[in-house]
Amino acid sequence: MCASRTYWAMVSSDWSECLSPNGPFDPIAFTYPHLEPELASIFRSYTGNAISLTEATQRIARLLPAPFTVEQMDRYLDASFATYTGVPDLIEWCLNRDILFMLNTTGTQAYFQRVLARGLLPRVPVVAANPMISFQGSHKDECFVHEVLEITDKPKNTEAVMRAHGITTDKVIVMGDSGGDGAHFAWGAQSGAFLIGSMTKDSLNSYCQRVGAKIDLRFGASYGPGEKRDIAREMSVNFMDLTAVIEKRLGVGT
Numbered sequence: 001m002c003a004s005r006t007y008w009a010m011v012s013s014d015w016s017e018c019l020s021p022n023g024p025f026d027p028i029a030f031t032y033p034h035l036e037p038e039l040a041s042i043f044r045s046y047t048g049n050a051i052s053l054t055e056a057t058q059r060i061a062r063l064l065p066a067p068f069t070v071e072q073m074d075r076y077l078d079a080s081f082a083t084y085t086g087v088p089d090l091i092e093w094c095l096n097r098d099i100l101f102m103l104n105t106t107g108t109q110a111y112f113q114r115v116l117a118r119g120l121l122p123r124v125p126v127v128a129a130n131p132m133i134s135f136q137g138s139h140k141d142e143c144f145v146h147e148v149l150e151i152t153d154k155p156k157n158t159e160a161v162m163r164a165h166g167i168t169t170d171k172v173i174v175m176g177d178s179g180g181d182g183a184h185f186a187w188g189a190q191s192g193a194f195l196i197g198s199m200t201k202d203s204l205n206s207y208c209q210r211v212g213a214k215i216d217l218r219f220g221a222s223y224g225p226g227e228k229r230d231i232a233r234e235m236s237v238n239f240m241d242l243t244a245v246i247e248k249r250l251g252v253g254t
Helices: 026-031 035-049 053-061 070-080 087-098 108-115 153-165 179-191 202-211 231-235 238-251
Strands: 009-013 099-108 126-130 172-176 194-200 217-222
Touching: 009 153, 026 035, 026 070, 035 053, 035 179, 070 108, 070 194, 087 099, 087 238, 099 153, 108 126, 126 153, 126 179, 153 172, 153 179, 172 179, 179 194, 179 202, 194 202, 194 238, 202 238, 217 231
Parallel strands: 009 099, 009 172, 099 126, 172 194, 194 217
Antiparallel strands: none
């Protein structure tokens, strides 16, 4: 983590289909299109809590014909990198107010190493991601202290960053979209964090209902059982609209 800066509040957010329309395995599907159906099936299985993230990454590792390269990741980013409208501005808005914006995601370290190295996002202070694909010497620095090996690591990572900065739970916002964020939301509900479902999937709704966790705000599209994603609707949402919610919750002025 960037130790030279002090933060008084934080947003701990998933990335794939939460802040970005893309999925965590899209770089692999882009490079190896014939693997896309199996990758999509694996993604649905772990976000729906049918298999563990460890099992998902093991299956994917067996599918890869060769180690994934920096050049392959950069080609994917050149063609397909995207965020939802206003996401970089929201991250910058938070950082300008000393609100730590943490990416806490099952996406690969390699993806975020290249995204940050190329300046595609503001310089987020903490990225917790999965090390299944990671590039040595490619922006793997102090912001990659934490890992997500299982979905239960997300709340552990949030707690560790809170402790490091002396942030209390009432100053924490947790954001996610699917059952892969369920453990994070369950922890947040028990701890008193504010929970935002972004492009909320039925798998997250079901998980939260099962454990008695109340989602405080559903932002953007919200999907019922079996309902297909509406990408156009998702892309029409402006994440800067969340600034008013953050101001009210955390007590920060403009």
